[in-house]
Every structure is written in C-alpha cells, then in structure tokens.
Amino acid sequence: MYLSRIPLNPARRGTRKFLSSPQVTHAAVMAAFPPGTATHTGSDGRVLWRIDQHGNDIHLYVVSPGEPDFTHIVEQAGWPTTAAWATRKYDQLLDTLAVGQAWHFRLTANPVRNALTRPDATAAKVRGKATGLNAADQLNWLGCKASDAGFTLAESGPPGQREDDVRILSRDTLTFRRGTATINLSVATFEGTLLVADAERLRTALTTGIGRAKGYGCGLLTLAPAG
Template identity: 40%
Template sequence: MFLTRFRVNTARAGARRLLSSPQLLHGAVMASFAEPPPSVPSVAAGPAPRVLWRIDHNSRSEVLLYLVSPQRPDVTHLVEQAGWPTTGGWQTFDYGAFLAGIAAGSTFAFRLTANPVHSIRRNPDEPIKRTAHLTQHHQAAWLLKQQQRSGFTVVEKAPDRRLLPEGDEHELVVHRQQSVSFGKNDRVKAGRHTVTLVTATYDGRLRVTDPDALRRTLTAGLGKAKAYGCGLMTLAPVRG
C-alpha cells in the first residue's frame, strides 16, 4: 500500500475545476494508474484494499490531496493541471510499514471525511431510503457507531474537560459539513443525473482495539461514497 500527498495550487483554473466536482477529481485520481486498480470484492476477512482519496482544506492557501492505493500512483497530470509544474510535485510513502506497526492500545490523532448516512422508512409501505445525517450531533453519533467494527474507539475526555453535560464526552470535533452536487453519467438509463452528497470532516483521537480491523478501515475505507472523496481515515502520532 502507498500513501501519497499532493498540494493543490488553488490559483490555477484547472485546480478550481477539479475541486468543484468530486466526479472530475475521481477521474483524475484514477488516471494516476497505468493499469486499472483491482476491483473491490468482499472477502471472508473483510473488504479488500482500494483506492481512497480525500481533500483537506487546511487554509485558503493550503489544500492537500491525500491518496491511499494498492499501487504506486503517478500524479504528473495533476501537477500539470492543478499544481506547480516547475517547482512542486508530490510525495509517495510506503504505507505498509506503518500499517504493520499498528498495535492494540496505541493512540493516534485521526482525520476522516465521510458521508454519514442511515437507512430509514417513514412508514411500512415505503421502501427503505438512504438519508444523510445533517446535524453535528447525529454526524458524530454516526462515527461512534462505526467504532467496534472498524477496530478503534474514540478517546473519551476526562469529566473535568467536558464543556457540556451531554454530547462532549469524546475527543472528537465534527466540522466542514457541506452538501455537494454534481452530474454523473447513468449507464443504465443512458443519460446524466445529479448526485448530491452530504459530507463531514472528523478530527479526534482514537485508541486501537483491533489492529487488523483498523488496517482494513485504513485501506478499504469507512462508510459510503468512497469514490467521491469519502472514507479515507489517516492517522498521526499524538504529541504532548
């Protein structure tokens, strides 16, 4: 597995065009591989590794594309279209050693952009419909429900550090909630339709409970809309 970081030059028209459409950026990401990445079948041990990507808006001038993939990517086309062709490039790291070193009980800072959804029906006669969580409270609750199967628990705050009597028990911040719409070709209906995604970014601290399950989460993604910039969780050492 490989982890790639690419800084986007937001002053370029090509960068702004890509950032405006998860569909276009998905195509640009997949064009980073000479051979089509392997399909993503379900296997007995869980989902197989796949291509995942995420855009981090750290500031107006610092926008980063993170990419996790089974194959080493070549993002020269992104540098030419949305980077600094003569002075900037990208960094690709061997992700395998980091993944192998994940151990139960370890604590990490994490970031995740996800599509927090649930399936509901308003009455028994209606089909089940996938619906996005829209409030910060429900979006946080969605992530907490993923903990056990995903190999981690979000660290709980000490009681004296909680600012609210309810809803502030965890080292977790939900931010950058947004709704994005884009056109997508429909192969079945031979036309285009509009896709709308609600996304949220999560920052926090987690403790590893099941290293194998967490490795699957990091390489196969968490939640829906993985092709469109959702599901990629990254970890960093906890400082202080």
C-alpha cells in the same frame, strides 16, 4: 499499499474543478494508475482519496494498492516547477498498529441514515433513500462506525466532564453532475484522537475506507502521531 500526498495550487483552474466536483477528482485520481495496475484488491485495499483544505493550503491524499503517477494532476492543478508529490509505502505504518495505541485521526465521510418509510398503515417498514444527518447525529454515526473499524474514540476533559476527543471540522452538501444526473452528497470532516481496539480491523478500515461514497472523496481515514 501506498499513501500519496499531492499539494494543489489554489490559483489553478484544475484545483477549482477538483474542489467543486468529486466526479472530476475521482477520474483524475483513477487516471494515475496505468492499465493493469491494481486499483482494487478486495479486503486488501482499494483506491481512496480526500482533499484537505485550510485556506490556500490544499492537499490531495490518496491511498492505493498500486503505485501511482500523478504527473497529470500536478500539471493541471499543482506546482509543476516547484513541487511534485510524495508517495510512500503505507505498510510501514499499518504494520506498527497495536492495541492500546493513541493516534490523531482525520476522516471525511458521508454519514447518512437509511430513512424508513411506511407506504400505508398496514405495510411493514421498507428501506428508503439515504438522508443526511445533523451535527450531533453525524458524531453518533462516527461512534457507531468506530467499533467495526477497530477503534474507540479517546476522551478528554476534567473528571466528571469527560467527552469524546472528536470534533467536526466542516459540514457541507456537495452538488455536482455525473453524466445526466445531479448528485447531492452530504459530507463531514472529523478530527480527533482514537485508541486502537482491534489492529486488524483498523488496518482494513485504513485501506478499504469507512462508510459510503468512497469514489467521491469519502471514507479515507488517516492517522498521525497523537500529541
């Protein structure tokens, strides 16, 4: 597995396209892998990406089973003469995970619930379309996903007032075209501190993603040393 970081130039038209359309970004990311290169190896990993933006500081992060070549992205949306991209082997971090460790994390996800509808008074409930959540529900969604992903949320605050150490950095609904269809995607970016509860499950979450819409920039969990 590989983890890549590509700086994007906010003045470039390509960057504006990436920010407005996950479909465009997905196509550009997948074009970084030559034919025959592994882009999906089942439970061992898949291509995941996320754009982090802080004012004019914009970076594209990509996790992938195969080693990428982002020359085209740098030419379209980056800094061709001054900065390229950085790629490192991800296994070096994955192999260090152990139960009890604390890590700072960031995750952009598509937190939804499957609405239940009742067609008539006697019919059983049936699965409905996915719907977006409010901020409190999105935090609850993350708490529910944490167990399957092999971590718990750390707590902070004075005794008797401790809360999960997590916050929502941004919430948005993205609208973009996919062929003839219009896609509306509810996204939220979470940041906080997690504790490793199951190292193997966390490795799987880091390499296969969390939640839905992984092809549209959701699901990529990244870690940094806590504190």
